[in-house]
Every structure is written in C-alpha cells, then in structure tokens.
Amino acid sequence: MSVIPNCDLGKASIVATGYFLFSFEQSCVLQKDKIVRILLSNDDGIDAPGIKAMEAALLEFADVWVIAPSGEQSAKSHALTMHKPIRAVVRDSRHIAIAGTPVDSVYMAIHHFMPEPPDLVVSGINKGANLGDDIHYSGTVAAAREACLLGFPSLAVSLHLDSESEDKTLHWDTASPVACSLAKKIHEDGLPPLTLINLNVPNIPKGELKGVSSAELGRHHYHPLVEERLDPRGKRYYWLGGLHDKFSGSEATDGVLVERGYASVTPVGTNATLRGLLPKIEGWLEG
Numbered sequence: 001m002s003v004i005p006n007c008d009l010g011k012a013s014i015v016a017t018g019y020f021l022f023s024f025e026q027s028c029v030l031q032k033d034k035i036v037r038i039l040l041s042n043d044d045g046i047d048a049p050g051i052k053a054m055e056a057a058l059l060e061f062a063d064v065w066v067i068a069p070s071g072e073q074s075a076k077s078h079a080l081t082m083h084k085p086i087r088a089v090v091r092d093s094r095h096i097a098i099a100g101t102p103v104d105s106v107y108m109a110i111h112h113f114m115p116e117p118p119d120l121v122v123s124g125i126n127k128g129a130n131l132g133d134d135i136h137y138s139g140t141v142a143a144a145r146e147a148c149l150l151g152f153p154s155l156a157v158s159l160h161l162d163s164e165s166e167d168k169t170l171h172w173d174t175a176s177p178v179a180c181s182l183a184k185k186i187h188e189d190g191l192p193p194l195t196l197i198n199l200n201v202p203n204i205p206k207g208e209l210k211g212v213s214s215a216e217l218g219r220h221h222y223h224p225l226v227e228e229r230l231d232p233r234g235k236r237y238y239w240l241g242g243l244h245d246k247f248s249g250s251e252a253t254d255g256v257l258v259e260r261g262y263a264s265v266t267p268v269g270t271n272a273t274l275r276g277l278l279p280k281i282e283g284w285l286e287g
Contacts, residue, residue: 218249
C-alpha cells in the first residue's frame with residue numbers, strides 16, 4: 001500500500017481500501033527545482049470557474065498550459081471532430097480556447113500547440129460528478145483518457161453536487177488540494193500504461209471532508225427522460241437526460257463513498273477486454 005501526501009486540509013481522517021492511503025496533515029508543495037509541465041483541460045469550457053480554480057492550485061508547483069474547449073462540451077464522451085474545421089483562439093502563450101471537444105483540445109495541445117510534451121495531463125475541475133457509468137459519457141474523463149491513449153499520465157477531477165443540499169456554494173477549494181496532491185504523486189510514481197485516475201470530491205467545506213479513499217466504479221442510475229416539445233413552427237424536438245436517481249454498489253464503490261462524504265480515487269484502464277470470457281468465445285468459434 002502506498003502512502004500519498006495530501007495538501008493540508010487540517011486533521012481529517014485517513015481512509016484506505018487497498019489502493020491508496022492519504023494523510024491530510026502533509027503539504028503537497030513541490031520544491032522549486034522540480035517544475036512539472038502540466039496540460040490542463042476540461043469539458044465545461046476554458047472560462048469555467050472549476051478550471052480556473054484547478055489552474056491556480058497547480059501553479060503552486062507546475063508550469064501550466066490551459067488548452068480547453070471555448071464553451072460547454074459536457075457529455076461529449078470521446079468525440080473527435082473530423083468532418084469540419086476547428087478554430088482556436090490563442091489568448092496568450094499558456095491559454096488557448098478550442099472550438100471543439102475535450103478530446104480535440106488534448107489532441108491539438110499535445111500534437112500542435114505545446115512546444116514540449118506535458119509531464120501530466122489534468123482534466124477538470126468538473127462541475128458535477130463523474131461516478132460509475134458517468135465515465136462513459138463524460139468529456140472530462142475523455143480528455144484524461146485521450147491523454148493516456150497518447151502515452152501521458154492523466155487525472156480527471158470532478159466535484160459532486162448534491163441537489164438536495166441547502167449549501168449551493170461550489171467548494172472548489174475542497175477538490176483542488178486533493179487533486180494537487182494526486183497530481184504530484186502521479187508525477188513522482190507514474191501510472192501503468194493506458195491508465196488514468198478518476199477523482200471525485202463531494203461539494204462540502206474542506207473541513208467536513210471525511211477522507212480520501214480508493215474506490216471501484218459503481219453504478220450511477222438516472223431517471224429516464226425523453227421530453228418532446230414543439231418549436232414555434234410546430235415541429236417536434238426533444239430533450240434527453242433525466243435527473244440523478246441513485247448510486248448502487250458495495251461500500252467500496254465511488255458513488256457510495258462520495259455520498260458518505262469521502263473523495264473517491266479510481267484507477268481506470270482503457271483496455272475493456274473481458275479476458276475471462278475469451279475461453280467461452282473460443283468455444284463458440286470451435287463449435
């Protein structure tokens with residue numbers, strides 16, 4: 001089991017479920033002679049408050065390039081724009097807005113805009129969780145996935161919003177130090193090939209965060225919704241996507257942990273082969 005120093009969040013508890021162990025009593029500030037080159041992207045857009053909070057935290061120890069979609073690109077999954085031109089606005093040498101998807105942004109950053117490859121790619125902080133099934137739809141996770149497919153260690157960061165909470169403050173300052181600590185540890189220790197880390201942090205004051213735990217992916221269930229409407233000319237159009245219903249899975253799964261007040265850290269691989277079923281498939285083919 002590894003011990004990972006987390007940013008100073010006070011004397012919060014320590015939680016471990018077999019993959020990571022975090023202590024909140026240590027600082028994540030790197031020595032000045034160990035500058036890390038980080039590419040930062042997201043799916044909420046380059047002007048979203050989450051990416052600004054993440055940039056501010058990473059700048060404490062890293063050279064940060066912010067190359068992200070020019071506007072909202074949530075739920076774009078791993079879409080790559082190939083059938084229309086993409087425009088980019090270079091705001092300055094470290095900030096470039098891409099009129100495309102999160103994957104477009106990472107792809108263009110690494111293959112075109114950055115003069116040197118990044119040491120690490122961070123995506124987020126997303127406004128809203130990416131837990132369980134969400135990772136298949138998420139542009140935030142897809143940006144990190146594209147990075148690891150291209151051979152770079154990556155981290156996706158999301159803030160879980162509780163729709164039933166009376167506190168509507170967005171606690172970026174709870175998520176950013178946890179992400180900062182993870183980014184530092186990933187840079188120091190590395191990740192296996194074709195692996196990304198998916199971090200989800202509950203939207204609570206940092207003093208209320210119970211801990212940071214490794215987690216398996218659970219299930220995230222939504223109420224189904226296809227809402228039909230009519231436009232002013234009488235033609236039908238549709239809105240898709242219902243509200244959160246529930247998380248399911250064991251106590252070691254990401255959604256369950258985040259609802260209990262813990263940040264969840266999940267290693268995610270890009271190879272989706274179910275090796276245990278290969279003998280059965282071979283039996284089908286031989287039959």
